[in-house]
Amino acid sequence: MRPLGSIAVMPSTPDPVKGAPDWLPPDSAAFDAVEGAFLETARLGGYERVRTPVFEHTEVFARAVGESTDVVQKEMYTFADKGGRSLTLRPEATAGIVRAALSAGVPRSGSLPVKYAYAGDCFRYERPQAGRQRSFSQVDIEALGSDDPVLDAEVVLLGWEALRRAGLPAQALTLRLNTLGDPEDRPAYHQVLNAYLDTVDDLPPDVQARQRTNPLRAFDSKAPRMSEVMADAPLLADHVSESAKAHHARVVELLEAEGLPLTHDPRLVRGLDYYTRTTFEYQAAGLGAQNAVGGGGRYDGLAQVLGWGERFPGIGWALGVDRTVLALTGSGTLPPPRPRVAVFVVVAAPELAGEALSLVSALRGAGVATDLGFDGRSVKAQFKVADRAGAARVVILGPDEVARGVLTVKDLATGEQREIARTDATRELVGP
Ligand code: HAM
Numbered sequence: 001m002r003p004l005g006s007i008a009v010m011p012s013t014p015d016p017v018k019g020a021p022d023w024l025p026p027d028s029a030a031f032d033a034v035e036g037a038f039l040e041t042a043r044l045g046g047y048e049r050v051r052t053p054v055f056e057h058t059e060v061f062a063r064a065v066g067e068s069t070d071v072v073q074k075e076m077y078t079f080a081d082k083g084g085r086s087l088t089l090r091p092e093a094t095a096g097i098v099r100a101a102l103s104a105g106v107p108r109s110g111s112l113p114v115k116y117a118y119a120g121d122c123f124r125y126e127r128p129q130a131g132r133q134r135s136f137s138q139v140d141i142e143a144l145g146s147d148d149p150v151l152d153a154e155v156v157l158l159g160w161e162a163l164r165r166a167g168l169p170a171q172a173l174t175l176r177l178n179t180l181g182d183p184e185d186r187p188a189y190h191q192v193l194n195a196y197l198d199t200v201d202d203l204p205p206d207v208q209a210r211q212r213t214n215p216l217r218a219f220d221s222k223a224p225r226m227s228e229v230m231a232d233a234p235l236l237a238d239h240v241s242e243s244a245k246a247h248h249a250r251v252v253e254l255l256e257a258e259g260l261p262l263t264h265d266p267r268l269v270r271g272l273d274y275y276t277r278t279t280f281e282y283q284a285a286g287l288g289a290q291n292a293v294g295g296g297g298r299y300d301g302l303a304q305v306l307g308w309g310e311r312f313p314g315i316g317w318a319l320g321v322d323r324t325v326l327a328l329t330g331s332g333t334l335p336p337p338r339p340r341v342a343v344f345v346v347v348a349a350p351e352l353a354g355e356a357l358s359l360v361s362a363l364r365g366a367g368v369a370t371d372l373g374f375d376g377r378s379v380k381a382q383f384k385v386a387d388r389a390g391a392a393r394v395v396i397l398g399p400d401e402v403a404r405g406v407l408t409v410k411d412l413a414t415g416e417q418r419e420i421a422r423t424d425a426t427r428e429l430v431g432p
Pocket residue numbers: 091092093094124126131132133134135136137138140141142271272292293294295296297298315316317318319320321322323
């Protein structure tokens with residue numbers, strides 16, 4: 001390594017971090033289109049954008065997501081800052097959003113539920129494979145402050161619509177639904193489940209370790225044989241209160257009335273501890289093991305776990321942007337990327353670069369995406385760049401045009417060429 005001032009010059013380009021993908025054009029356009037479709041669906045539902053820090057005090061996730069979950073035990077990026085505080089990069093957004101609402105005293109505000117939407121990166125130290133990364137992006141909605149089952153139905157429906165708006169065909173999507181009841185339902189069920197697990201010989205170590213504190217996590221275990229073992233396990237849905245059952249029946253009724261194809265999955269517990277009542281997951285065909293493109297549920301006890309003195313219910317989902325792009329790529333339903341620019345200005349003589357820059361600035365000011373040739377390239381080479389940029393029209397700026405106060409405009413699809421007055425440029429070149 002050769003020092004350059006205080007910066008060390010590396011002998012070669014560092015590798016990207018494992019599991020942390022880059023999104024460059026044209027793939028980044030697909031990413032933006034999916035994220036945009038999710039956010040637009042949230043906006044249409046009256047969900048407003050929020051931004052919370054990419055890191056929180058570690059205890060926010062440890063308490064909210066749960067000490068005995070894989071996320072907290074194995075997957076968090078935790079570090080001490082220079083002040084010695086333990087901080088963690090968010091493995092998911094819900095805990096931070098609820099923490100932010102509580103910090104701002106939102107439960108005391110007059111108009112509940114509040115509806116929040118978020119888009120951003122999350123970080124989990126998982127074993128990278130197709131569809132599973134260490135740095136990935138979610139769009140998330142959270143509705144806070146209501147128990148109404150109509151809100152559950154709205155949230156589930158919006159997730160479905162968001163995935164459809166992003167381009168996933170309904171036939172490629174499965175919606176799994178379950179109820180996890182209320183926190184008060186758990187102790188009795190834990191006893192029943194533990195009694196069943198006690199009858200199983202050689203439980204895998206990860207299940208044994210959590211059996212007494214959180215036996216529900218046995219449903220998440222990926223250990224061989226466990227899916228067989230859990231197929232016969234007693235189900236939480238059979239041990240929830242009458243009120244939770246009625247809530248679930250209403251959600252199902254509303255979703256069925258909307259024509260949503262539901263797959264009832266009584267073993268769907270999801271990997272985060274905060275869930276209560278309605279829980280759901282959207283799966284896309286063709287993604288193999290990592291087929292969940294989104295999921296969510298109610299978390300009526302989360303605010304209290306985060307120290308709020310009263311009950312403050314909530315429900316939401318997160319959709320995975322990266323995984324949805326993968327699903328769209330796999331099913332060949334990725335929308336074609338938008339052209340980079342509409343107009344390309346070919347600079348026919350290097351001394352006209354300043355004139356060209358004024359022209360592109362004027363066109364951009366009028367809302368026309370415009371680029372120009374650089375590096376004194378030949379007219380032919382600039383036409384190639386224009387073509388690759390997807391420009392519909394090329395404006396040729398040469399000494400003759402400048403002398404006469406005109407511009408030559410070529411339509412790249414038809415090859416048709418015409419002259420316009422320089423003073424008419426913005427008017428003539430706005431629009432298709
Ligand atoms: P989650 O199921 O852990 O839920 O994540 C939601 C989605 O994020 C997954 O369905 C998947 O598409 C994507 N995702 C998760 N981990 C990865 C990964 N390692 N690589 C790529 N994509 C991934 C939550 O995060 C909850 N906070 C959802 C929620 C919101 N529940 C209530 N409100």
